Amino acid sequence: MIFMFIQDTSKDSRVPDFDLERIGKIIETMEEGTLPQNILNLNRVREVSTARPSIEFEQKPSFHSLDELAIEIEARQPPIAWIWSYDKEKLHKFDHAVVITGVENGRVYYNDPVFGKKDDSTDGFLTKWDDEDRVLVKVKIGKKKEKMLDEFLNGFNKQKQQVLTKEGS
Amino acid sequence: MEVSAKTVVKTYVRHHYGNLISVGEPRFNPDEKQWVAELLSDYPRIIHDDRHPGERTLKFLTLRRLGTVKVGESLSPNSIDATTRNDCAVTLSAYLKLWQERANRAIIKASSDNLARTNSAQTFLGKIGVIVSRLERKGIIFDKEIDNFPEKEASKIRRYLQLLEGLEIVEHREYGYSYGNMYAELSHEAQKPNVDLNTVILSYIIKNRYSALKETFKITHLEPVVHVDSLYYRPALEADEIIYWKYESFEHHCNMLYGSGSKISFRLPFILGELVNVQALKYEDNLYFGNDALWKQMKKEVDMSEFSLPRA
Numbered sequence: 001m002i003f004m005f006i007q008d009t010s011k012d013s014r015v016p017d018f019d020l021e022r023i024g025k026i027i028e029t030m031e032e033g034t035l036p037q038n039i040l041n042l043n044r045v046r047e048v049s050t051a052r053p054s055i056e057f058e059q060k061p062s063f064h065s066l067d068e069l070a071i072e073i074e075a076r077q078p079p080i081a082w083i084w085s086y087d088k089e090k091l092h093k094f095d096h097a098v099v100i101t102g103v104e105n106g107r108v109y110y111n112d113p114v115f116g117k118k119d120d121s122t123d124g125f126l127t128k129w130d131d132e133d134r135v136l137v138k139v140k141i142g143k144k145k146e147k148m149l150d151e152f153l154n155g156f157n158k159q160k161q162q163v164l165t166k167e168g169s
Numbered sequence: 170m171e172v173s174a175k176t177v178v179k180t181y182v183r184h185h186y187g188n189l190i191s192v193g194e195p196r197f198n199p200d201e202k203q204w205v206a207e208l209l210s211d212y213p214r215i216i217h218d219d220r221h222p223g224e225r226t227l228k229f230l231t232l233r234r235l236g237t238v239k240v241g242e243s244l245s246p247n248s249i250d251a252t253t254r255n256d257c258a259v260t261l262s263a264y265l266k267l268w269q270e271r272a273n274r275a276i277i278k279a280s281s282d283n284l285a286r287t288n289s290a291q292t293f294l295g296k297i298g299v300i301v302s303r304l305e306r307k308g309i310i311f312d313k314e315i316d317n318f319p320e321k322e323a324s325k326i327r328r329y330l331q332l333l334e335g336l337e338i339v340e341h342r343e344y345g346y347s348y349g350n351m352y353a354e355l356s357h358e359a360q361k362p363n364v365d366l367n368t369v370i371l372s373y374i375i376k377n378r379y380s381a382l383k384e385t386f387k388i389t390h391l392e393p394v395v396h397v398d399s400l401y402y403r404p405a406l407e408a409d410e411i412i413y414w415k416y417e418s419f420e421h422h423c424n425m426l427y428g429s430g431s432k433i434s435f436r437l438p439f440i441l442g443e444l445v446n447v448q449a450l451k452y453e454d455n456l457y458f459g460n461d462a463l464w465k466q467m468k469k470e471v472d473m474s475e476f477s478l479p480r481a
Contacts, residue, residue, distance in 0.1 A: 025200070033480030035234065061263040061478060063270050066384055082481040095481040106331065106385075121335045123381035130274060130380050132479050133267050165247055 001099045001111050002139050005078060006055065010142075015055070016047035033095060036061075036082060036135045053142035064136040066122060070103045072138055082135035083128040085112070095132055174204040177244050182208070186254055189261070192238060201239075208236040208252060210261055216408040219415045219456060228407045232264045233477035268476040269403065275470035276402045277379050277395055280463050283449035284394060285372035293390040294382075296329050297374065298367045304339065304348065305366060311345035328386070336377060338370060393433045397440045398449055400426070405459050406473045413456040416441070 003015045018026075026045055027038045039057050042048045048055055072079040079100050084093045098118075102109035108125040112118045120128070174195040182192045186208070195206040211229040218226070236252025252260075277284065284290055291298070303310055310330070315323050330346050333339040337349040355373055359366040374382070375391070382388045400422050405412050419437060427433045433440075441457065444450040450457050 030480070035480055036478050037234065061260055061267060063267060082479060095479055097481045106328075121331065122385050123332055123378050124335050126380040126384060127377055132481065133271060135478055135481070162247055 001113070002055070002078065002080070005099075006051075006053065006141060009076070010053055012052070014050075014052040016045070016051060018047070034097070036137060039080070039137045054140075054144035056140040056144055058138040058140055059136070062134075064134045066103065066108075066126065068136065069100050069108070073100065073103055077139050077141050079139060080137040081110070081129055082132035083125070084131055085115070085128070097137075172244055174206075174240060174244060177240050177246065177249075178204065178206045178238050181238055181240075181246070181249055181251065185251070186257060190235065190257060195238075195240070202242045203248070203250075204240045204242075204244075206238045206240075207234055208238065208257055209233050210235060212261070212265070214404075214407050216404050216412065217418070218408070218412040219418055220413045226408055228409070228474075230268065230407070230473070231475040232261055232268070233475065235260045235264070264476055264478075267478075269399075271476070272403045272406065272471055272473065273395065273399050274379075275406075275467050276399050278376050278470055279466035280398060280402075280449050281372040281376035282368075283444075283447040283460075283463070284375050284391060284398070285368045286447040287391070287394055287443050289390045289394055289443070290371055290375065291368075293388050294371055294374070296325065297333070297371060300326070300329060300333065300339075301367045301370055304346070304352075309342075309345050309347045310339075314345070332374070332378060332381065332386075333370075336373065338373070393436055394440055394443060396427070396433055397423070397437065398444060401450060401457065402459060402464065402467060405464060406467055406471070409473075411459045411461060411464055413458045415455060416457070419457065 003018070006015050007013050023029075023042075024034075026041050027034050028041065029038075036059050039059055042055075042057050069079060069081070080097050081100055082095060082097055084095050086093055096112070096114060098110040098112045100108065100110045101117075102119075103122070106122050107119050108122055109117070109119045174197070178192050178195050182190060189210050189212065190208055191211065193207040193209060195204040197203075198205050210232045212232055214228045214230055216226040216228055218224070236257045238249065238251040240246075240250075241248030300310065315326050315330075317323075318326065330339055330341075334341060334346070334349065337351040338355065339346045339352065340349040351373070355369045356366060358364065359369045379391075383392070397419070400419065401412075401414065404422075416438070419441060420434070423431075423434050423437050441450065441452075445452045445457070448460055449463065451460060452458075
């Protein structure tokens with residue numbers, strides 16, 4: 001959803017064209033779901049790290065606030081939140097990740113991979129988010145600094161050193 | 170001698186992270202061609218009980234997935250790619266805070282009936298009382314009636330009605346707000362002896378919308394009561410039994426957490442009195458101790474022995 005959003009909103013974008021299976025493999029999705037910290041695995045995939053505009057996923061384990069959602073939306077960087085929902089029959093709760101698209105007039109709008117576009121009162125949304133420890137993955141779009149030459153050289157020298165050590169041993 | 174992935178990882182962890190961090194069993198990832206092991210901590214918690222002042226009970230909280238140690242197929246130490254010690258410490262500290270929040274939520278949910286009876290709740294959620302009484306008497310609150318209030322007041326009432334609507338306590342119909350599905354259920358509960366409808370509804374709101382009260386209504390007056398309640402119940406849940414504290418122990422823990430000059434420390438005797446009045450805590454022979462039924466309910470709500478972020 002994030003990649004599609006970037007494609008739709010940025011001219012000349014170059015974003016990964018991953019199918020769900022590929023993404024699931026990268027973020028190590030299991031039957032019980034995905035760990036928030038595993039979303040960061042995407043940052044190490046070449047297609048993501050070379051995307052234009054740049055894309056970086058950020059996940060800090062802290063108790064995030066409603067204001068943070070609004071700030072990210074304002075910056076046109078739709079964040080991903082962990083919430084619970086009822087299944088279609090409204091019998092069982094299940095946890096899932098949704099992309100927040102708006103916070104206004106006492107409502108939170110989001111894209112749900114199961115139910116599509118949805119909205120909730122902020123009061124109700126907070127309860128659903130609370131029970132998932134307020135997990136939030138921020139998506140930084142076009143914020144990555146280009147590496148300076150010395151950073152490249154340091155990386156190159158480190159790799160060279162590792163090769164030499166391996167050959168020596 | 171053949172070296173195993175487990176030995177390589179354990180040696181690395183011992184040398185790089187100190188005593189608090191340990192490592193799980195490495196598993197091989199065939200795609201990446203490397204062994205991956207999870208970093209975790211059995212974080213020690215010291216619990217004390219004033220019935221046995223000389224004794225200290227030690228309990229452990231397992232904080233999972235603090236990071237990973239990855240080692241290549243060759244098992245060469247050069248191939249190790251691991252979460253840094255600093256990142257691990259930052260995550261550990263963040264997880265401890267999140268675990269406290271999780272415990273607080275369980276404590277609030279379980280003790281909402283008691284919290285609803287406190288003066289703080291009855292006073293600062295007074296608007297709810299006005300709405301409930303009006304609805305009880307008239308069966309409907311007309312939009313026109315709300316419009317008669319000055320705009321600021323009217324918008325506050327509407328905001329509370331929206332909160333109640335989200336919980337299905339009221340329902341907006343053509344001309345105004347009337348009973349919702351949950352109203353009947355809560356009214357039924359209010360028929361029990363010594364219970365009134367307003368308190369039952371306040372309890373339901375505290376149980377299901379505490380964060381909203383704090384973050385969107387900016388009602389933080391219940392916070393000190395919740396903090397003192399948690400001050401006792403969190404260690405009692407960790408201890409896995411009802412513990413007994415003198416006033417001085419409350420004071421000590423309160424000062425440690427919030428500082429000796431804090432507002433909450435100053436108000437501590439008053440808040441403890443309130444918690445005892447509403448039976449969230451009990452007090453006998455100079456010792457405070459927990460309400461057994463509440464404590465059991467809290468235990469059902471939260472696992473105090475382990476923390477990791479949820480999957481979704």
